[in-house]
Amino acid sequence: NAGVTQTPKFQVLKTGQSMTLQCAQDMNHNSMYWYRQDPGMGLRLIYYSASEGTTDKGEVPNGYNVSRLNKREFSLRLESAAPSQTSVYFCASSPQSTQYFGPGTRLTVL
Amino acid sequence: EDQVTQSPEALRLQEGESSSLNCSYTVSGLRGLFWYRQDPGKGPEFLFTLYSAGEEKEKERLKATLTKKESFLHITAPKPEDSATYLCAVQARRSGYSTLTFGKGTMLLVSP
Helix, strand or coil: CCCEEEECCEEEECCCCCEEEEEEECCCCCEEEEEEEECCCEEEEEEEECCCCCCEECCCCCCEEEEECCCCEEEEEECCCCHHHCEEEEEEEECCCCCEECCCEEEEEC | CCEEEEECCEEEEECCCCEEEEEEEECCCEEEEEEEEECCCCCCEEEEEECCCCCEEEECCEEEEECCCEEEEEECCCCHHHCEEEEEEEEECCCCCCCEEECCCEEEEEEC
């Protein structure tokens, strides 16, 4: 099992550009999550999908959209990137409570 | 609002020098408390889940304990490979779906 995979690993964008971060899990988990991690701020939840077909906002959803494409895949889209979205983004999945994380995407917005 | 506070922010130990990390929490009914380890440039790695006060779990040199207000991660005779950031998170017991609230972590450095 690969667990949770994320692509790309690194990305540099210019302000105003758009991009989609991809996440996939092969553990047959129902729930999936997107977090951002910034120095001194800890992990903050952006969006989550409790089950296939549902998505909900987390603590910091502004500037992001998500799509739960199927049970395996959960993507995060930045429609118009801003420097404040420079961060490390983690995807996670869980069968019930315990969450399992991917390796992260380091995003820089210039 | 659920809150998690971890202390200290950073801790430097000599190899073999045992110590404890603290996670204080405020939550309206605890469903579970989670400990993760995060190495630089990597995603958090799950360590333990604790569900009720008095519960303890162990893994190699790590032991996690839980009270009604806080959790401790005890590190016995640490080695340099235990160096990492340790994250604590809580999940509240509430109707509907409940997500995790994370603390900011404790960065542990173990010197040989």
